[in-house]
Amino acid sequence: MALAAGVPGATSQPDAPAAPARLLVKVCGMRDAAALPGIAGLGPDFLGFIFAPKSPRFVGEMLAPELVRALPPTIWKVGVFVNETTENILATVQRFGLAAVQLHGHETPVQCEELNEAGLLVMKAFSVGEQVDFAALLPYVPYCDFFLFDTKGAAPGGNGAIFNWNLLKAYNLPVPYFLAGGLGVEHAAELASLHLPGLAGVDLNSRFETAPGVKDAARVGEMLKALRSKGDDESK
Numbered sequence: 001m002a003l004a005a006g007v008p009g010a011t012s013q014p015d016a017p018a019a020p021a022r023l024l025v026k027v028c029g030m031r032d033a034a035a036l037p038g039i040a041g042l043g044p045d046f047l048g049f050i051f052a053p054k055s056p057r058f059v060g061e062m063l064a065p066e067l068v069r070a071l072p073p074t075i076w077k078v079g080v081f082v083n084e085t086t087e088n089i090l091a092t093v094q095r096f097g098l099a100a101v102q103l104h105g106h107e108t109p110v111q112c113e114e115l116n117e118a119g120l121l122v123m124k125a126f127s128v129g130e131q132v133d134f135a136a137l138l139p140y141v142p143y144c145d146f147f148l149f150d151t152k153g154a155a156p157g158g159n160g161a162i163f164n165w166n167l168l169k170a171y172n173l174p175v176p177y178f179l180a181g182g183l184g185v186e187h188a189a190e191l192a193s194l195h196l197p198g199l200a201g202v203d204l205n206s207r208f209e210t211a212p213g214v215k216d217a218a219r220v221g222e223m224l225k226a227l228r229s230k231g232d233d234e235s236k
């Protein structure tokens with residue numbers, strides 16, 4: 001598992017999560033400075049910041065790097081990139097003190113390897129349509145800490161639509177993954193009792209907003225409570 005120690009400018013981070021008793025939760029698309037402390041205070045495992053210029057959640061100049069750097073060290077800070085060069089990714093990582101990257105475009109296994117060797121936790125996203133060819137993901141296995149399965153749509157991510165989760169029943173690779181794509185509070189009960197091979201966490205994004213990039217702390221809090229209370233019950 002990649003650690004932040006080797007990343008220039010990275011803040012200290014918690015140990016990489018081991019196989020969780022409950023689903024890990026990533027809240028993505030953070031760019032509203034006013035909402036950041038409230039969401040961080042809810043204790044998500046990961047917070048995502050989108051650095052894809054075409055996204056309505058693009059961080060751009062909206063967030064001062066110091067605000068991101070000052071977040072609690074218990075939270076993994078993830079930069080989300082789409083077809084960005086390794087050089088640019090590392091510059092952003094250093095500026096914002098990120099410890100993880102989510103690669104949401106057509107990034108190669110070689111680029112995952114470069115970022116992994118730079119000491120970053122690497123999450124490679126794959127779009128899911130009518131079917132998934134898990135064998136095509138094999139070259140990524142050595143270099144990724146997590147995969148992320150998102151719904152195929154018009155945009156690279158943030159389409160707000162779910163896919164057929166049953167497709168993941170056939171998952172047989174050793175890399176744990178996040179489930180993403182249109183997840184909302186209404187899915188909490190089903191997600192908390194999902195038993196899919198390799199499922200490690202969920203990614204909350206557009207369904208938890210009052211406007212693109214403006215997260216609704218009440219809705220995120222409701223989701224976390226629902227997911228975690230179920231997880232706690234099951235671990236007893």
Ligand SMILES: O=C(O)c1ccccc1N[C@@H]1O[C@H](COP(=O)(O)O)[C@@H](O)[C@H]1O
Nearest residue numbers: 028055157158159160180181182205206
């Ligand atoms: O949210 C975006 O705008 C975005 C843009 C480019 C790449 C990834 C993006 N978001 C990721 O998309 C998935 C699913 O989001 P949603 O729940 O369907 O809104 C999630 O992993 C975000 O990290």
